[in-house]
Amino acid sequence: MNRTSRPCPICKKPRSEEFTPFCSSRCKDRDLAHWFGDGYAVPGRPASPEEIAGEIIREERD
Template sequence: MNTPAAKKCPICGKSAVEKFKPFCSKRCADVDLNRWLSGSYAIPARDDEPQADGDEEI
């Protein structure tokens, strides 16, 4: 039976630790949280995209 490959920390690339999954440490988990809270992670959008049905223009 194949065992799944060890997951890597998305911040530093070290092996993930069960307590902090998917991260390797509290530090990397905090770095990720800071990126979310500061707006570093964002989905780019364009103003010229048509609106979906049911969306109202403000």
């Protein structure tokens, strides 16, 4: 399948080779803003503050 045959995941216009998988810099930036603004999430149970603190401490020890 040709990479340009699927539409932009944001606006559904044809993809641009320069901004694949998006059609433009604007759609690429909108997607990034969704990630920064918690618009997207990876499924899973929420982590408790204690789990997060424990992970940070383990990383600092390594």
